[in-house]
Amino acid sequence: MPDTDASAVIEVLRAAVPGARIEALPSVDMPAVLIDREHLLEAMTALRDEPALQFALLADVTAIDRLPASPRFEVVYHLVCLGAAYATGPAAPARRLRVKVPLAGDDPRVTSLVSIYPGANWPEREVFDLFGIIFEQHPDLRRILTPEDWTGAPLRKDYPVQIRKTAQSWEPIQLSVEEFAENIKRQRAASETLARETKPLAE
Amino acid sequence: MPETRTETMTVNMGPQHPSTHGVLRLVLELDGETIVGLDPTIGFLHTGIEKTAEQKKWQQVIPLVERMDYLGPQSNSLAFCLSVERLLGLEDQMPERVTYIRVLIAELQRLSSHLVWLGTHGMEIGAISVMMYCFREREQLLNLNEMLAGFRMFPSYLRIGGLREDLPRGFHEAVKAFLDKFPGKLDEYEKLLTKNNVWLKRTKGVGRLSREDTIAMGLVGPIARAVGVPYDVRKTFPYLKYDTFEFSVPTATEGDVFARYTVKVAEMRQSVKIALQALERITPTGRYDCGDYRIVPPPKDRVYTEMEALIQHFLLYSQGFNVPKGEAYVPVEGPRGEHGFYVVSDGANRPIRVKSRAPSFMACQALGKMVVGGLVADLIAVIGSTDVVMGDVDR
Numbered sequence: 205m206p207d208t209d210a211s212a213v214i215e216v217l218r219a220a221v222p223g224a225r226i227e228a229l230p231s232v233d234m235p236a237v238l239i240d241r242e243h244l245l246e247a248m249t250a251l252r253d254e255p256a257l258q259f260a261l262l263a264d265v266t267a268i269d270r271l272p273a274s275p276r277f278e279v280v281y282h283l284v285c286l287g288a289a290y291a292t293g294p295a296a297p298a299r300r301l302r303v304k305v306p307l308a309g310d311d312p313r314v315t316s317l318v319s320i321y322p323g324a325n326w327p328e329r330e331v332f333d334l335f336g337i338i339f340e341q342h343p344d345l346r347r348i349l350t351p352e353d354w355t356g357a358p359l360r361k362d363y364p365v366q367i368r369k370t371a372q373s374w375e376p377i378q379l380s381v382e383e384f385a386e387n388i389k390r391q392r393a394a395s396e397t398l399a400r401e402t403k404p405l406a407e
Numbered sequence: 408m409p410e411t412r413t414e415t416m417t418v419n420m421g422p423q424h425p426s427t428h429g430v431l432r433l434v435l436e437l438d439g440e441t442i443v444g445l446d447p448t449i450g451f452l453h454t455g456i457e458k459t460a461e462q463k464k465w466q467q468v469i470p471l472v473e474r475m476d477y478l479g480p481q482s483n484s485l486a487f488c489l490s491v492e493r494l495l496g497l498e499d500q501m502p503e504r505v506t507y508i509r510v511l512i513a514e515l516q517r518l519s520s521h522l523v524w525l526g527t528h529g530m531e532i533g534a535i536s537v538m539m540y541c542f543r544e545r546e547q548l549l550n551l552n553e554m555l556a557g558f559r560m561f562p563s564y565l566r567i568g569g570l571r572e573d574l575p576r577g578f579h580e581a582v583k584a585f586l587d588k589f590p591g592k593l594d595e596y597e598k599l600l601t602k603n604n605v606w607l608k609r610t611k612g613v614g615r616l617s618r619e620d621t622i623a624m625g626l627v628g629p630i631a632r633a634v635g636v637p638y639d640v641r642k643t644f645p646y647l648k649y650d651t652f653e654f655s656v657p658t659a660t661e662g663d664v665f666a667r668y669t670v671k672v673a674e675m676r677q678s679v680k681i682a683l684q685a686l687e688r689i690t691p692t693g694r695y696d697c698g699d700y701r702i703v704p705p706p707k708d709r710v711y712t713e714m715e716a717l718i719q720h721f722l723l724y725s726q727g728f729n730v731p732k733g734e735a736y737v738p739v740e741g742p743r744g745e746h747g748f749y750v751v752s753d754g755a756n757r758p759i760r761v762k763s764r765a766p767s768f769m770a771c772q773a774l775g776k777m778v779v780g781g782l783v784a785d786l787i788a789v790i791g792s793t794d795v796v797m798g799d800v801d802r
Binding site: 230231232233234260261262263264266268269270280282284286287289290298300302321322323324325326327330334347348349350351358359363365 | 449450453455457458462490493494496618620622623624625626627636637638643644733734735736737738745747749751759760762764768769771772773801802
């Protein structure tokens with residue numbers, strides 16, 4: 205089983221960011237910590253720059269919607285310290301860390317990390333697009349996977365799974381059921397008329 | 408005489424461009440032939456697999472995730488299975504035979520994916536014959552998949568708790584025959600490219616990325632190894648007993664398109680090495696699942712003869728199994744770098760979140776950093792070298 209003890213990380217973090225709410229979370233795969241959103245940027249900077257931590261790689265940013273629980277959203281960051289493969293100064297031990305930031309459902313805002321991890325740009329846009337979580341101070345916060353005129357955040361739990369949505373296009377490419385039936389009726393009538401009119405010729 | 412004016416030009420490239428690997432759209436800002444700005448637009452292939460997965464039972468998610476990165480399907484399902492198995496706590500019960508078969512499949516998958524990359528990358532720069540050769544070998548790998556599962560592209564052979572069924576008769580010999588021949592074929596490709604003057608001129612010094620930028624942009628895998636960051640999940644965070652295999656992590660330092668090419672070709676040689684070791688360790692007969700019939704279906708002969716096994720079979724295929732509350736992210740070294748699935752369970756028979764950490768998504772994001780300042784023609788070489796798969800980017 206992997207090491208899931210976050211106490212070493214928390215100790216350094218608490219010393220670097222006094223006053224922040226930093227707690228260990230239960231996990232089965234890697235150390236996990238909870239950080240409040242007010243101190244997120246400071247804490248992440250410390251995680252990246254502290255010589256004992258050196259979490260240089262932000263592997264992923266994502267979110268969970270825990271509706272109807274409260275707080276509703278959790279933004280999840282996966283950090284990696286690459287150990288000797290990428291170190292400034294003496295290498296810190298290679299390890300992973302999960303950072304979670306709980307967010308209330310009526311105020312889903314969190315600070316963007318693009319200023320310290322430039323690679324967070326697109327993943328944060330994805331979370332904004334699919335969860336509707338707003339990343340403050342993000343340089344380019346717009347939809348990324350869904351079209352620009354899409355409404356709603358598809359990965360929220362209250363977003364319906366099967367919806368009837370009319371196709372958005374400049375020309376109608378899909379017919380309604382009524383239009384389709386109407387077309388069939390018209391075509392049948394036309395062919396019947398044709399058959400009636402051509403009958404004398406066949407005889 | 409009219410006054411000479413210079414202004415930049417905005418050019419749209421894709422999404423139907425043949426060398427954008429599917430449906431990548433790039434909005435280029437050009438100053439003559441030099442790229443001064445690049446804005447990739449993605450999402451044309453977004454199918455909401457992550458949302459769909461939340462409606463499915465755990466074992467039904469496997470065919471879905473295989474369709475994300477469609478060139479490395481079995482590395483997707485492997486990553487997903489490992490994450491769910493961590494939640495279930497199945498790792499200790501897993502027989503060694505299953506582990507080694509998985510290693511073998513993962514390495515064959517890497518070869519298959521790299522072959523498509525090399526073929527298309529070569530073709531886009533003008534080496535058409537390389538594509539023919541690469542697809543010839545990939546065909547044999549797809550034949551192996553067909554032998555294994557009856558399905559060439561997305562076999563869904565890896566399952567939570569083990570494998571779908573035992574290896575077919577003759578599989579061992581077929582793999583051995585392929586692996587014995589393959590290094591010779593690699594020499595053939597290298598003869599066509601590695602010292603080819605046209606190839607060198609198109610790839611050397613093109614699409615350079617610094618070491619700091621690579622890590623800051625979240626790039627791992629072959630792209631990071633080409634700038635001298637020897638990070639390989641198989642070595643740094645071993646899974647599937649990779650620490651007992653003998654192999655090395657090829658690296659380069661230049662960080663250009665050619666460095667990525669050399670790293671990936673060397674990686675294929677290492678994959679052959681690992682696959683041969685795994686093949687040797689796979690015993691001809693033995694278990695192919697963890698044997699916990701709450702998670703894997705009982706063998707068919709028992710289903711047909713025993714009431715309890717039949718009930719268990721029906722329970723499994725109608726209700727599925729419950730996964731303990733929690734979350735797990737166990738990444739694997741996929742063909743494009745660290746690839747993992749972050750799965751969250753609330754204790755029920757369906758996941759509440761399945762998130763793919765897509766290496767292509769990150770690579771696509773960093774395209775701008777690699778090409779700005781270069782020429783338009785180099786853009787094709789750079790896209791090829793990053794090996795982006797749009798299914799993985801858009802999911």
